Amino acid sequence: MTGTPPSAPIRTLADPGTPFAVVDVHRTRRNIERLAQRADRLGVTLRPHVKTAKSLDVAALMHDGTPGPVTVSTLAEAEAFADGGYTDITYAVGVDPHKLPRVIALLRRGVTLRTLLDSSEQAAFVADAAREAGIGIPAQIEIDCDGHRGGLKPDAPGLVGIGRILHDAGCLDGVLTHAGESYFAHTAEDRRLAAKNERDTAVTAADTLRAAGLPVNVVSVGSTPTAHAAEDLTGVTELRAGNYVFFDLVMAGLGVCDLDDLALSVVVTVIGHRSEYGWIITDGGWMAMSRDRGTSAQAQDQGYGLVTDLTGHLIPGLVMSAASQEHGTLTPRDGGSLPDLPVGTRLRILPNHACATAAQHHGYHVVDGTQPEGPAPAIQGAWNRVSGW
Amino acid sequence: MTGTPPSAPIRTLADPGTPFAVVDVHRTRRNIERLAQRADRLGVTLRPHVKTAKSLDVAALMHDGTPGPVTVSTLAEAEAFADGGYTDITYAVGVDPHKLPRVIALLRRGVTLRTLLDSSEQAAFVADAAREAGIGIPAQIEIDCDGHRGGLKPDAPGLVGIGRILHDAGCLDGVLTHAGESYFAHTAEDRRLAAKNERDTAVTAADTLRAAGLPVNVVSVGSTPTAHAAEDLTGVTELRAGNYVFFDLVMAGLGVCDLDDLALSVVVTVIGHRSEYGWIITDGGWMAMSRDRGTSAQAQDQGYGLVTDLTGHLIPGLVMSAASQEHGTLTPRDGGSLPDLPVGTRLRILPNHACATAAQHHGYHVVDGTQPEGPAPAIQGAWNRVSGW
Numbered sequence: 063m064t065g066t067p068p069s070a071p072i073r074t075l076a077d078p079g080t081p082f083a084v085v086d087v088h089r090t091r092r093n094i095e096r097l098a099q100r101a102d103r104l105g106v107t108l109r110p111h112v113k114t115a116k117s118l119d120v121a122a123l124m125h126d127g128t129p130g131p132v133t134v135s136t137l138a139e140a141e142a143f144a145d146g147g148y149t150d151i152t153y154a155v156g157v158d159p160h161k162l163p164r165v166i167a168l169l170r171r172g173v174t175l176r177t178l179l180d181s182s183e184q185a186a187f188v189a190d191a192a193r194e195a196g197i198g199i200p201a202q203i204e205i206d207c208d209g210h211r212g213g214l215k216p217d218a219p220g221l222v223g224i225g226r227i228l229h230d231a232g233c234l235d236g237v238l239t240h241a242g243e244s245y246f247a248h249t250a251e252d253r254r255l256a257a258k259n260e261r262d263t264a265v266t267a268a269d270t271l272r273a274a275g276l277p278v279n280v281v282s283v284g285s286t287p288t289a290h291a292a293e294d295l296t297g298v299t300e301l302r303a304g305n306y307v308f309f310d311l312v313m314a315g316l317g318v319c320d321l322d323d324l325a326l327s328v329v330v331t332v333i334g335h336r337s338e339y340g341w342i343i344t345d346g347g348w349m350a351m352s353r354d355r356g357t358s359a360q361a362q363d364q365g366y367g368l369v370t371d372l373t374g375h376l377i378p379g380l381v382m383s384a385a386s387q388e389h390g391t392l393t394p395r396d397g398g399s400l401p402d403l404p405v406g407t408r409l410r411i412l413p414n415h416a417c418a419t420a421a422q423h424h425g426y427h428v429v430d431g432t433q434p435e436g437p438a439p440a441i442q443g444a445w446n447r448v449s450g451w
Numbered sequence: 452m453t454g455t456p457p458s459a460p461i462r463t464l465a466d467p468g469t470p471f472a473v474v475d476v477h478r479t480r481r482n483i484e485r486l487a488q489r490a491d492r493l494g495v496t497l498r499p500h501v502k503t504a505k506s507l508d509v510a511a512l513m514h515d516g517t518p519g520p521v522t523v524s525t526l527a528e529a530e531a532f533a534d535g536g537y538t539d540i541t542y543a544v545g546v547d548p549h550k551l552p553r554v555i556a557l558l559r560r561g562v563t564l565r566t567l568l569d570s571s572e573q574a575a576f577v578a579d580a581a582r583e584a585g586i587g588i589p590a591q592i593e594i595d596c597d598g599h600r601g602g603l604k605p606d607a608p609g610l611v612g613i614g615r616i617l618h619d620a621g622c623l624d625g626v627l628t629h630a631g632e633s634y635f636a637h638t639a640e641d642r643r644l645a646a647k648n649e650r651d652t653a654v655t656a657a658d659t660l661r662a663a664g665l666p667v668n669v670v671s672v673g674s675t676p677t678a679h680a681a682e683d684l685t686g687v688t689e690l691r692a693g694n695y696v697f698f699d700l701v702m703a704g705l706g707v708c709d710l711d712d713l714a715l716s717v718v719v720t721v722i723g724h725r726s727e728y729g730w731i732i733t734d735g736g737w738m739a740m741s742r743d744r745g746t747s748a749q750a751q752d753q754g755y756g757l758v759t760d761l762t763g764h765l766i767p768g769l770v771m772s773a774a775s776q777e778h779g780t781l782t783p784r785d786g787g788s789l790p791d792l793p794v795g796t797r798l799r800i801l802p803n804h805a806c807a808t809a810a811q812h813h814g815y816h817v818v819d820g821t822q823p824e825g826p827a828p829a830i831q832g833a834w835n836r837v838s839g840w
Contacts, residue, residue, distance in 0.1 A: 079526070079549065079550065079553070079840055080547075080549070080840070081840060082840070113776055113777075135738075135776055135777045136738075136777060137468070155722065155734060155777045155778065156722035156723045156732065156734070156778075157722070158469075158720045158721070158722045158734065158794055158795050159794075159795045160468065160469070160720065160795070161468065164468070179723075180723055181723060181724070181794060183793065183794050184722075184723075184794055187795075206725075209728065211732065211775060211778055211780070212722075212723045212725065212732050212778065242775065331547045331549065332547070333544065333545035333546070333547045333573075333601075334545045334568075334569055334570060334573075334601045335570070336595075336601065339598065343545065343600065343601050345544060345545070345547060348743075348807065349524075349810060350840075352741070352742055353741055353742035353743040353744070353804075353807055354737075354742045355742070386600060386631065387502055387524055387806055387807075388502075388524045388525060388544045389544065389545075389600055389601065391600070404572065405547055405548075405570060405572050405573055406547050406548045406549065406576075415742075417776055418737065418742055418776075421738060421811075422810075424838070424839055449813070450813055451468055451469070451470060451471070451739075
């Protein structure tokens with residue numbers, strides 16, 4: 063955290079130009095602690111996915127200030143985390159040939175950069191590149207546990223062949239699966255079953271490879287919903303999750319967290335009223351919130367977000383119901399009355415999807431929600447974000 | 452345009468790491484020319500809204516390289532364009548008190564920074580700030596022509612009072628309206644009527660102020676759909692539009708442009724296949740495209756975008772149907788067959804909403820679609836983008 067120098071006047075959420083992103087460090091620490099304790103109990107390594115916060119400052123909280131294993135979604139993240147001293151990084155998006163020079167450059171810097179793939183053509187070019195570079199390129203085979211996106215089914219006929227191509231080139235690192243459909247698992251029991259299926263699928267694939275004489279070091283599973291629901295991870299070596307550091311309305315809607323766990327919000331200012339329509343207009347539109355409307359598929363649609371005052375207390379029944387590029391519209395739910403919020407009033411909006419909202423900002427102002435309350439929380443520092451690819 | 456030095460090897464769309472944004476300069480020039488000619492015929496000044504491209508390089512094409520009048524959506528844009536020599540800037544989002552110091556700083560630099568407001572409380576603090584600073588703060592009164600967002604109805608009882616507060620402080624600059632609902636006007640006749648209504652509303656408001664003895668210099672109207680439909684802008688002084696420089700699938704769906712007018716796309720790489728589901732997986736997800744799904748409200752839902760080859764030719768029937776953060780899923784429409792696109796193949800995705808997709812990128816690679824075709828168009832240069840607030 064790059065703190066405000068002690069001699070500078072204390073700045074609060076009433077000071078920076080709106081809109082801007084703010085993170086409650088207390089909630090972030092609590093969310094991090096909660097999953098770290100779960101991983102400990104389950105006997106697996108936690109490998110946080112840094113794609114949500116994309117921040118070395120947030121990652122420092124995950125690992126008590128010492129670089130530990132992380133997951134990334136882009137090579138830009140991998141490079142920034144390597145610059146920050148992280149040496150064990152899984153790049154969890156299927157690799158394509160043109161990205162291998164950057165992968166090899168990271169490996170040559172001493173970073174264990176683990177790649178992901180799910181086809182024999184990818185395995186072949188990874189193996190060829192490894193031989194040509196004279197270096198092992200750790201590669202994990204993506205396993206599909208729920209038809210969400212990429213990966214091989216654990217009984218796919220090609221699995222062992224891919225494993226052998228990688229092993230012969232000194233590249234086979236393990237298997238990885240992600241229960242992406244758990245974002246639509248609306249009960250605790252559904253998430254428990256999704257976690258069990260995620261674990262079983264990964265372990266089955268690992269066992270298939272081992273039965274063919276291929277060594278499997280890493281058996282990696284995870285998603286924020288399943289990471290919080292898993293009861294038994296026997297055979298799994300590591301757990302991944304990303305969203306959990308901040309959580310969001312989608313996760314609260316699923317029941318994975320409570321609303322008071324949400325650590326990311328966007329500070330906006332009231333710029334107008336249309337009382338004839340029941341609208342309050344703010345200067346925070348989709349540029350500040352993203353276009354993500356994840357809760358539209360849930361029982362309770364939260365529009366573009368729920369509204370709190372500057373100290374983080376929910377304003378009951380007020381929803382950000384519409385967005386244009388730099389305008390937000392707040393409306394009372396179910397025809398309720400419009401609170402009196404004059405032009406210039408600052409509010410905070412809790413987002414649908416923390417990963418998408420955070421991506422609209424270059425960094426975060428940091429507050430501690432447990433500090434004594436005034437009209438506006440003091441800003442404790444600023445955290446940067448990595449962007450681009 | 453910051454061109455590649457002549458001595459450097461020619462780079463093409465096959466070279467940069469994917470995903471990245473690319474602009475076809477030929478289409479951009481054609482789009483710019485088309486609206487410039489319309490504005491000339493209609494006898495109004497064109498004041499392009501730079502919120503779509505947020506690029507001094509694109510703006511240079513709009514004004515033949517000489518800074519002209521522009522509209523901005525953030526003060527960060529205003530400051531960047533002021534740095535680039537632009538001295539006539541309308542900040543078309545309702546102003547709030549805490550932004551006035553930055554507005555005044557721009558005015559003191561010699562920039563005519565025109566603000567927007569729609570309430571007597573805003574007029575009062577603008578007037579107070581102007582008196583305190585000893586400077587006129589040009590302010591336009593936002594007029595609501597279609598219930599889309601902010602503004603006063605032209606017959607609102609408060610209109611003249613606001614005008615008087617501003618005039619007495621030397622701040623009254625004019626009236627401004629935006630036919631935001633024209634984005635849902637699905638026939639040429641509907642857009643023609645929306646343009647007529649937009650014009651009539653603005654002129655009515657201006658006439659009301661003038662009848663009260665208040666001078667109205669600027670009568671500003673515009674949106675991309677109405678700007679391309681207006682037939683008579685008598686009484687209007689200027690026309691605003693933003694999206695038209697790039698256009699997008701929403702505009703093509705409305706019929707405001709053709710698909711071959713779309714100047715912005717995102718280059719992605721195939722990273723996998725799920726033939727059992729009929730999916731091609733790419734490395735371009737919502738981080739590269741935005742979460743905008745504007746065409747979902749249109750007759751033809753285009754998913755997250757239409758797919759072209761690297762030279763910009765549509766691949767018939769292929770749609771980007773799903774997105775996660777760094778993964779895109781391409782599927783054939785109506786159960787068609789999946790084209791043979793091996794891992795490593797580069798494609799371009801045409802976006803729903805150019806403003807939102809462009810916002811996911813720090814800049815643009817530039818190609819000229821009219822150049823002789825090879826397997827991959829040559830990159831002619833790079834254009835930067837302004838971001839933040």
